[in-house]
Amino acid sequence: MTTQTAESSANYSDRLVSIVLIAQLILTFLVTIIFWVFSGNVSGYSALLGGISAVVPNSFLAFRLSLYGSDKNTLLKTAFFGEVGKIFLTIIMLSLIFLFVHPLYPGAFFVGFIGGLLAILSGIVSPYIFKNKGVNC
Numbered sequence: 001m002t003t004q005t006a007e008s009s010a011n012y013s014d015r016l017v018s019i020v021l022i023a024q025l026i027l028t029f030l031v032t033i034i035f036w037v038f039s040g041n042v043s044g045y046s047a048l049l050g051g052i053s054a055v056v057p058n059s060f061l062a063f064r065l066s067l068y069g070s071d072k073n074t075l076l077k078t079a080f081f082g083e084v085g086k087i088f089l090t091i092i093m094l095s096l097i098f099l100f101v102h103p104l105y106p107g108a109f110f111v112g113f114i115g116g117l118l119a120i121l122s123g124i125v126s127p128y129i130f131k132n133k134g135v136n137c
Contacts, residue, residue: 017062023122024055031115035108043108049101050112053093057086058120 028051036044064082068075097104 014066017066020120020122021055021059021062024051024058024116024119027119028052028055028112028116031112035111039105039108042103043105046105046108047112047115049097049104050109050114051116052112053090053097053109054113054116054119056093057089058116060089061086 028048031051032044032048035047061082064078064085065075068078097109
């Protein structure tokens with residue numbers, strides 16, 4: 001792989017990761033606003049905490065993966081430890097929220113959490129959307 005191809009591939013990956021993380025934040029805030037307006041303060045912050053519980057661990061993984069070099073073994077180790085860290089961070093965040101945040105509406109919390117996770121699908125769809133619009137993602 002040439003240096004220019006590696007740089008282009010890294011640039012594409014960075015853009016895609018940014019798109020996914022921004023989509024997660026936008027979806028989290030949209031779900032939060034909807035719950036806040038229609039169900040009140042407790043539902044609103046429950047949805048916000050759920051979304052943040054999805055976004056923060058994914059941001060951790062994205063940061064870990066952005067540190068790798070072009071070596072495939074390094075990338076594999078980084079991805080593995082990043083994913084393990086993401087899982088532990090998710091468990092810790094969920095545990096702390098359910099232990100210390102009262103009152104909390106679990107339904108709103110999990111809608112926010114799942115909404116934040118579903119935004120990852122934007123990473124699958126966005127290359128096709130941008131390719132059709134002529135944007136080099």
